[in-house]
Amino acid sequence: MKITMVGSGYVGLVTGACFAEFGFEVINVDVDQAKIKALNQAQIPIYEPGLESLVQQGLNKGRLTFTTNLSQAVQNSQVVMIAVGTPSRQGDGHADLTYVFQAAEQIAASLTPYTVVVTKSTVPVGTSRQVAEIIEKTRPDLKRGVDFDVVSNPEFLREGSAINDFMRPDRVVVGTDSEKARQVLSRLYRPLYLIETPIVFTNIETAELIKYAANGFLAMKIAFINQLSDLCEKVGADVQELAKGIGLDGRIGRKFLNVGPGYGGSCFPKDTLALSKTGHDQKTPLTLVDAIIKSNNDRKDVMAVRILQALSKRGPVEGAQVAILGITFKPNTDDLRDAPSLVIVPALLKAGVKVRVYDPLYYLGSERLGGIDKDWPSVTWAQGPYEAMDQADGVVILTEWNEFRALDIDKIKTSLKTPDPALPLLIDFRNIYKPAEMKGMEYHSLGRGVGTVCG
Known part of the structure; x- marks a missing residue:
């Protein structure tokens, strides 16, 4: 054939x-x-x-x-x-x-x-x-x-x-x-x-709708767990244990219950928007889908605010330097479309923060990331995670690339600029690490009851 x-x-x-x-x-x-x-x-x-x-x-x-x-x-x-x-x-x-x-x-x-x-x-x-x-x-x-x-x-x-x-x-x-x-x-x-x-x-119409319905439902799971992570922080619960507890229910499933800074990529943002538009065109508003879109857009803005708040407690935000690890919307792709980084990094720059970025794909050629270095001319690009952290006021994990899963915590502490009596600042928006492992760090994660560990 x-x-x-x-x-x-x-x-x-x-x-x-x-x-x-x-x-x-x-x-x-x-x-x-x-x-x-x-x-x-x-x-x-x-x-x-x-x-x-x-x-x-x-x-x-x-x-x-x-x-x-x-x-x-x-x-x-x-x-x-x-x-x-x-x-x-x-x-x-x-x-x-x-x-x-x-x-x-x-x-x-x-x-x-x-x-x-x-x-x-x-x-x-x-x-x-x-x-x-x-x-x-x-x-x-x-x-x-x-x-x-x-x-x-x-x-x-x-x-x-x-x-x-x-x-x-x-x-x-x-x-x-x-x-x-x-x-x-x-x-x-x-x-x-x-x-x-x-x-x-199926018939043609059903097949066309299945794709949008699937992506809309998965996007809903992501937005749902992200909102619950905020509640977990308020009441002292752990979102990862919560996700496991509900994910083991066969009616729900464990996939797409990982907390993070919001979904991006080539599918979920445009497909949820198109599904919403179809519903409104047919005079059948999909209000759940509309809420998912708003929740996800708001999520990215809130993540930028969290970084700025953490920096402000340590000194002036303007002139502070932050290391960003990973800018693609997920690991193992060079896709930047609607990635959280496209909201978070500009927000930091607008606030006067100096940003240094390391992404594993950048040194395969900047064209892999769509020439983002030209869109962010004031951003410094590092050749490795520790180079990005060198003398920075804090480090933020945005994308869970494998090489960020086993960073040397002691090396992070010595790489970051940490004026006494502050502790080295690590903001983990993918919950890669466990708070108990972060002794001697100011560690921020999502939905773990206590967002900061100092000790």
Whole structure:
């Protein structure tokens, strides 16, 4: 089976490489000539563990190719997947479907019967049917259900573990009203039958909504535990023990109950916003989703205030120096979209704090982080965690990269500038460490009853 992926961004690249690993012939298409040239040399523009070797393997076996020629790629393909970006539209927060609809027109021009067109991009309810209408309008000679079908097949890839998520998914969701398309998608995902992956077939609208509903629910779990962490601090409870206590309930589950400075990334912020907009458009307000969005946005602002409050108790905030460890929204990714750091660092700079940052990806090349160093010209970039801390007034852990999980506490104490009678200041927004381990430190964490340990 020949598969064309339209779009070679995060979803398109991972999906294409994984299908090639399953033995299919895959052509990935993108309009960016420089990107395609690099990809044909196995040079990956994003950071995703294991992806570079998987792409190299696909290229070596001749099952994976990259091109800018969409027309040639689409011809004679049995499956064409649309995997282009759907960012939040400026001004109103709706998903911007410009690239999806452009891809639909371009695909239609070269479509040969019979082809299944798959919306892999995260799109609002009704988009797949609009794609079908665009194809029919562009190619009146093609009849839906006879010459082509449009199917919704949302992705559920987590950044940092996307390959495993594709190879061993919890489920595959396919939305279609066509038995012919159902048979094609069944063959496409047949390799997953060997590990008994559930294939959930629904109508198109349900499949489109499943993706948004899943991300909305997970975002709700994060916002919920973050709010409870604030309550834990007031009443003397421990949020991590609380999370364990409720997470062991099979109806709730343990995942996504880790306290932190707020969610970010390419999915949760834009998908919760798009879901909210859909609800309002349909005169069915999703007030829970609206509350999640507000809670998460407020959370990032509060984290910046907490840092400034801790500094203010030690002396003037203006001119104080802070080390920030990790700026990506989560470990094992170079994604900065809606990361808490994009709110926290500017707030510190605005208050006159001098900021020194260390992120493990920065020295793989600043382009890995989208050239953020150009957006923050006054920020100093360190080559390691202790260099970032050197003579700083405090250190803040924003991202739980593995190398921050076993920092030398004694080295932290000697690296930081600590005027007597103050203690070395560590603010841990990921609760990596235990308060009992922080003797001789002023240690701040989230939701542990007592936010500061001195001793």
